[in-house]
Amino acid sequence: MFLNFIDELRAAGIPASLKEHLVLLEALEREVIEQTPEAFYYLSRATFVKDEGLIDRFDQVFQKVFKGVLTDTGQQPVAIPEEWLKRLAERYFSPEEMERVQSLGDWDEIMDTLKKRLEEQKERHQGGSKWIGTGGTSPFGHSGYNPEGVRIGGTSQHKRAIKVWEKREFANLDSTKELGTRTMKVALRRLRRFAREGAAEELDLDATIRGTAKQGWLDIRMRPERHNAVKVLLFLDVGGSMDPFIEMMEDLFSAATSEFKNMEFFYFHNCLYEGVWKDNRRRWSQRIPTWDILHKYGHDYKVIFVGDAAMSPYEVSYPGGSVEHMNEEPGSTWMRRVVQTYPATVWLNPVPERQWGYTPSTQMLRELVGGAMFPLTLGGLDEAMRALTRKK
Numbered sequence: 001m002f003l004n005f006i007d008e009l010r011a012a013g014i015p016a017s018l019k020e021h022l023v024l025l026e027a028l029e030r031e032v033i034e035q036t037p038e039a040f041y042y043l044s045r046a047t048f049v050k051d052e053g054l055i056d057r058f059d060q061v062f063q064k065v066f067k068g069v070l071t072d073t074g075q076q077p078v079a080i081p082e083e084w085l086k087r088l089a090e091r092y093f094s095p096e097e098m099e100r101v102q103s104l105g106d107w108d109e110i111m112d113t114l115k116k117r118l119e120e121q122k123e124r125h126q127g128g129s130k131w132i133g134t135g136g137t138s139p140f141g142h143s144g145y146n147p148e149g150v151r152i153g154g155t156s157q158h159k160r161a162i163k164v165w166e167k168r169e170f171a172n173l174d175s176t177k178e179l180g181t182r183t184m185k186v187a188l189r190r191l192r193r194f195a196r197e198g199a200a201e202e203l204d205l206d207a208t209i210r211g212t213a214k215q216g217w218l219d220i221r222m223r224p225e226r227h228n229a230v231k232v233l234l235f236l237d238v239g240g241s242m243d244p245f246i247e248m249m250e251d252l253f254s255a256a257t258s259e260f261k262n263m264e265f266f267y268f269h270n271c272l273y274e275g276v277w278k279d280n281r282r283r284w285s286q287r288i289p290t291w292d293i294l295h296k297y298g299h300d301y302k303v304i305f306v307g308d309a310a311m312s313p314y315e316v317s318y319p320g321g322s323v324e325h326m327n328e329e330p331g332s333t334w335m336r337r338v339v340q341t342y343p344a345t346v347w348l349n350p351v352p353e354r355q356w357g358y359t360p361s362t363q364m365l366r367e368l369v370g371g372a373m374f375p376l377t378l379g380g381l382d383e384a385m386r387a388l389t390r391k392k
Helices: 003-011 018-029 037-048 052-065 095-100 107-120 181-188 205-215 240-259 290-296 313-317 331-341 353-358 360-368 378-390
Strands: 140-142 149-151 161-164 194-203 222-228 231-237 262-268 302-306 345-349 373-375
Touching: 003 052, 018 037, 037 052, 231 240, 240 262, 240 302, 290 331, 302 378, 313 331, 313 360, 331 360, 345 360, 345 378, 353 360, 360 373, 373 378
Parallel strands: 140 149, 149 161, 231 262, 231 302, 302 345, 345 373
Antiparallel strands: 194 222
């Protein structure tokens, strides 16, 4: 039983051993879970998945093997009869027909309209422009065409859907997806070096057992708590072209604050110059000289720049090139000083990597950090943490 499940897991690169298979069968035999598809999903995931980065892959395998069993996990499903969505024939839309199809509008309007359609529709529909169906120009359904809509079932035809009615609970753990706070924490954990420092407040069980056995009476031993000893300087680009990435930056800042106890953060705009700040409301009245940072924090700090690196090349290479003030030295000079002081320096870029070649300043800053520029995706963040670990 479930041998096909095991084969599919292995084919997807998830290590699934015979021992784990037997553990799953034993758990089912002893009825440790309720007899529901959702409970079986969580049991099998806990049994086979040992790395959070494999959860999305597991979800895809589970959906493939037990198709339709758990497509509504964690949400209130709305049942859409399967016969409504059966594709009778492929329909070809000419460019002229596509031009005539208008989008409903923004995200909220599309989702509100979908909710109304679900409440109103009573039968299957095909080839129309309004109801949930197939082969038409409605924003809802599949095998048709609409500039923006929700694909419900089926397979993608025109790559235009803004949402897909097939839920994979941990799809954001895919290494190519954009990040949220939780996935960032997973990637940042690669940059860890644990040490025990400070007051002895944690019970050392092994030492207590040895001491008790040696002394002949209870000999309680304490030790300092184990914590991440890595020290980080985080420089965050704010304003201008970074405004579209505010939510992503907030997620990164939250994750970094949680993972790194020894972290200092500073803001800058576009490129690093002679001053940075910690409060955007006081960016001009309470600036911190960059020289002070270079002299205050030791060479063992890891440095992470976060920004889109999109600006005029003059902002990087010329005195006075800054868009906000007359900088006496070019940004490139300050970037070189940081890299020379802190060899473990990387740059995280929220712009997709395929677009970097269109911006000369991106190439310039990438060279200044020795090529250590990475996209702000789970895979990119993972590579950046590996690079920081290798550099001393």
